Amino acid sequence: MDFAVNQRRSYDGNLCTIRYVGKVEGTSGDWLGVEWDNPTRGKHSGEHNGVRYFTCRKKEATPGSFVRPSRPADKPRGFLEALREKYASEFVEQQGSGGFGAADPLHDPIKFSSKVVEEVGFDKIRKKLAELQELKIVLLDGLRVAGVQAEDGVQKSETEGLGREGACREIEETCPKIAQLDISRCLVSQWRDVKDICARLEKLRVLKLNGNRFGAVEEGLRFEGIAELHLNETLLSWEELSTLSYQFPALTSLSVSMNQVNEVSTPISETITTLILEHNEIDSLFSVRKLAALPKLERLSLRGNCIENISRPGTAEDPIQFSPSLEFVDLSYNKINSWSFINVLPLVFPGLQSLRISGNPLYNQPVASTEITNMPDKPMTVDEAYMLTLARLSSIQILNYGNITPQDRNNGELYYLSLIGKELSAFPEDAEKGILAKHPRYGELCERHGEPIVRRAEEKSGRAVNPRSVAARLVKLVFRLSSQEETIKTKEVPRSFDTYQVKALVSRLFGLTPLEFRLTWETDELDPVSKENREEEEWDSEDKEMGIGNAAGDETRFVKREVELVDSTRDIGFWLQDLDEARIRVDLLG
Template sequence: MMTSSSLESPFQVGQRIRSSDADGFKGTVRYVGPVAGQQGTWIGIEWDDLERGKHDGEAGGVKYFHVEQPGAGSLVRSHKIQAGITLVQALRARYKPSEEAERTEDSKEMYIMSVRNRPMPVVLVGLDKIQQEQGRLERLQQAALIDAGVDSAGQPGEIGATAKNIEELDLTGNLLHSWTVIGQIVSELPKLRVLNLSRNRLTASLDNLATSSTAPVFSGLTTLVLNNSGITWASVTALGPSLSSIRELHLCGNGIQDFGTGPIENLPSLELLDLEDNKIRRWEDVLKLSALRSLTSLFLSGNELTDVRYLQASEAHGAPSGNLPFQGLQCLLLGRNQLSEWASIDSLDRFPSLQEVRLTDNPLTDARGGTAARYMLIARIGGLTCLNGSNISARERRDSEVRYVRHVIAQQLEGKEDSEHPRFEALKAKYGLVMEDLTGGPATQKSLADELCSLSLTCVAPGAGERAPIVKKLPASTTVARLRVFCEKLFRVKADRQRLFFTTEDSPHPTSIDSDEDTLGSLGFVSSATILIDEVDAASIRQEQAAAQADHERRLQQQLKQVELFTSLQKAEVEQEKRTVAGRRVP
């Protein structure tokens, strides 16, 4: 590998740059120097976007530099790339354009097209006043410099003298990589409370932050956003002593897998921690975050968690109240993980203060194959007030819990239920429901009218045309198979081509009805529901049948091959035994 040099070049190794074309691709300088057989100085770049790269830092059989991402490197001339600008330069370009630029903008009229396809000028009332106010940088309180090419703080004191009143600063997608530079920016903005550094390559080490004289101090910040920045949890731990006032910390998309052994307690004021779209797999690692005593919201969607566990009731009863994990946690987002067991749902019920949960796009809750309907989740997690972004009313909770109890009773009577239901007995006692409520035995106190379900039947099949919903009262013992026959008579949609869904007043999301053996009672319909009748077209049915037949034949062929292999092995063993016996008889 050749030694890099800075011959006649303004670029240095480690510097962040962007391409000079309109695409503005970002990258890091990895080499500055000559290239064999070429004249002048070349710049070796590792691009953030792999599609921009051409090789691994090797050209003509010579290795000029290393890259962290294979295929992300290329060698370019200096005029193909450009260095960044200072924060003040970006502020002036964004909020205080030159007179020539203002004249150019004024010459551009905004318009909309009329019904006759003619342009109609649009006048933005108050635009001049807004631009004039924004142009006064010393009064600016919110600044958004997204993809502005900022890579430095400029001369000491320059930021403070120009825009010292900024309270919210968005630096998403810039060229920052030095924590020293970030520290200088923050130190010159005494009123800064919200800082967004997403999509900056913040991979510099912070192991010695606590003892460094140039360490950034974020004592005034309340919100720090570091999404897709490449920051590690070790760096977050090193930042901890400077984040004493942070209430929100966003760390999405950084490939974080665990939380190491560092002191998590260094974030005493943290209330919201966003760790979505990382690579966290073990709940044991998540439990370490319970050391954050002020934490009320934890976002873990888009990770690789397979389970959630909390203290059993007996363990929680014996533990000191101040030592319970996640004692103040109110919001937990777990969408897009790998949760597949009901035990994880039951564990959520044991969190002392949990009120809001997101569970979408998990195997257990997948609408195509999961078994966890909304009413089941509500019933099994007693403290919830919001599920998957939708508030839970008092009526929906009551209906969900009654429906859940009736469902479990029906499953038990049919011998199908084998999972645990920690809240079942308490809910059954709460609503006074017993086994005989579904069987019509002597213990029931209800009349026949009480056992009828009021169904609003709505046909949404394409070939049925527009028809008003039909309201019918059916016994709770009516099976889905009988319901299909009933719907066929009403809407002329053949039973074997129906696809049924149901909704309730407080749960408007359609839920598929799949098993013909289920009854209205076992489905948990308490008093009323809406049944949607859709029709599967014949071609789709034939495709499904053909696919099922092909799968059956494939499995049959595999079984036949296994039988043939087993038979041939048996024959070989018999022949071997015969030869062995014959060999023993030879004198």
Template sequence: MATIGDRVEDADGFRGTVRYVGSIQSKGDQVYWGTSVPPRCGGDCQRLGIEWDDSSRGKHGGAANGVQYFVTRAPTAGTFVAPEKVSRGRGLLPALHERYMQAEASDVRVAGEVATAGGSSKSIQLVGVHKIQEKQHIGVICKVSLEGCQVATLPTPAELAAVAPNIQELDLGFNLLASWAEVLSLATALPKLEQLVLSGNRLQYDATADAGAFPLVTRLVLNQTATSWTDLLRICVHFPALRELHVAANDLADADLIEGVWPETLELVDVSHNSIGDWAAVQRALGGLPALRHLVATHNALGAIAPSAAGSFASLESLALGDNRIASWASMDALNSFPALTLLRFAKNPLVAGLGAGEARMMVVARCGRLLAFNGSEIRAKERTDAEQMYLKRIIHEVASFKDDADKHKVLASHPRYIDLLAKYPDIQKPATTTGGPAALARSLVAVTFVPMSSQAATMEPMAKKLPLNMTVGQLKTLVGKKYGLEPAALQLSFRATAKEMPVPLDDDSGDVGYYGLQDGAEILVNDVW
């Protein structure tokens, strides 16, 4: 019979934890059965109160007819089921023999996924069983995956060491394990273990239990384990050589991220798919790791990034921030305070959601001076030069549009790289006004070529023209509409410095063309809105 704390799995593959064992009385002396009422069975019917890992599998929070039999983390994660409706799993050794001593149909199988430093997923493939059998005995297998095999109990260290002492990579993800003490007891049986995957289990940590350590394990994957941050700190003590820690989808929030002592060897931490909203909490918990080079924080609720405190994230080279709520360019500017940061992933944030891909990339490259790659694509030297010059021209043009010094200082304060870029590109001057004579007027004009892309104007020839930098995009649309016989409201204009570059949308009718950094030789592409 199952006991409280046991892990179980139903016929549909849903896993849960037993929170109650006993009878559940309802009106008419009938036993409550989740969504239905079974036949009358008196008070002796035994039921298991299950808290499901996936709350959509449940129906309630552990109560029936006003009686609270157990409490669940989510309000609909609980049900009552008959013991025969769920499996309590099996031992590791039977699962190991079944998978690696019996022929399977496939030569190659996917063992699981972990996040990379860039925030994407990487599949782990293992050679199929019958190919292994042709060459080696189970005792010399180095990579073992028992993912989803309903493993609930582990053998003694002596039993495992006698069967498979050479395991270096072990995947026990999405099984029915319930005890960290049991896992840690295998340390002596697996002296060569380097990677351990326990995702999808619900492991309880007992700090008072005798436990071993895995001195060679460098990668620990604990995704979807509901492990608390406090327990993570305790668990990592048993992995002194740890370099990668994956704790995605663990319901972690800001308050959970307390400061603590981690293995100083940690190079990658994955906290993606959680509910972290305050960057200060991330910095407090992980900023002091001396060897941390990669941080994956995608799919969270981060609203802003603050400048790195002195000594914080000193070695951080790559940062994945996709699918957050960052909406301010100040957050992008703050990344310049991370002394080693060169790789950034930033897709699906409000800040870039309304921009074209080319415009967003140009702005990020220009504002983050150390980046070598953005969203997985290398930033080449010419791209950086073009982006920084265009950005600098926009700043200069924006400053020149204000007469009041206070307004100008406010603009410059929002562009921290302005002074550095001005020193880097001294030839870029402030736009001249028409009051300075012919030379000043010439400097206020930019020579461009209009390239018809519209279906209505595609047969027309390109047109070269000089434009004043203070012309608005709306005025430019009127000019183009007259030239090509098109309705200005139906035009969609974009420009590119060279034919090889991504076009940048001219999407603000009230903005001056000078703001966009137009330069001599640029092409303005004329398209239809519809």
């Protein structure tokens, strides 16, 4: 057998691509340098003893190996052979047994009392072949399809070419109604082989070629009628993907995930309305700026990339603005860690109505710093993440596949305004301009809901308190016994007291032992909570039909946050920063 670079092979079910044919220094005989689809299967990257023999497309360290040409490979299949093996196995078995002879017992009907009960020979095979003609969805992924014929992918003689033409006609006659075809993870490697199959399927609209490895894109090929194309994990460069998009004149949906793409460097066909670029290596929205020229783009998925910024850090770049036709954007599971990114999204995507953005490090941060909230730092809750995101985006109607109700928006905007008010209160007046610059919707929200109450540190008391005085080092604690609402006792204690000392004080005030109760600080902070007790590990859902992705829902309300003062040697001043008074509930245990 002849071997060629870019030819596909399968050994013991492991797919690979030939990248080199020839000698290897220090050894005898010829070798095939192959790149395995599964990079953990290999031993190197195409280099041996300091000499590079081939280059792998995968960026992993060990996708390559050398194998002998004599090593037995798995048998490739032609398109119809794979089709019949999966969907008409009786036909394949009968062909393998030598055909249908007159003495073939399968051709004889089964009789009882001279009556035919079941005929299992030709009629059953004819029924299966008739079913092939009705097939609309065909899945041949992983069945080692090499092309129209099993020998495709290697150079053919003129005689073989005549046989190929007959095989093409047979495809048209055998399965003329196929509308969706999947020949992913197979042995096909040349675009003309794909073209010859598709050209005989006039009703074909969806083509999936995921996980294959193709040679150079061939000029002059046209794939008529195909509207949806999947090329995930094919390791094609963006330039190759761009060229291919113009060879599919009816193309509206293109999926090119897991292709190591780090930049959209050239335009693609303007017919595309849906583009899926998931799990690539894109690090900023500026890297996909050429997609802004697509006038019909409606859905863009950039899930699972490395996006952290709108533009590249340290560069002065023109603003990016996508077509108003783009309504759905998926930015989930990237590296977004700043609210400033969220604030700019309406400018970048002026038509944005549906956004998915969960799974980013931004949502592992506190809603604000301790000096603003007077609370220990902890990651924001599911509801806080949902509220603070929708409050910054006035036009979106769906967040993480959950419909945003008027009540959701009202609650979110009020909560967001309250946090801005706390931030303004925590800093002097001359810092106000810089703070409001971080909240571009502040003026709009104030017009809608009214301005938040701002009480800066110097305004909280009628007279200034010397920070070195005893008064500045004391905090008033109002204790309330939960079992007796009217039992309230007040004490001023040093901020340096720890929880143990406070509990000792409570023990004396109420005649309790320290192990009988726990202390809960009733704050003035409002938390959005849902009536339903939802799990907080996930705040979105891909199930659009179930409607479970609405993190807030119609039953959302606000409750005051409570913080348990756990037994600790930490000063209570850490919990009660900048507070002159705090309400502490004494809860009896057991």
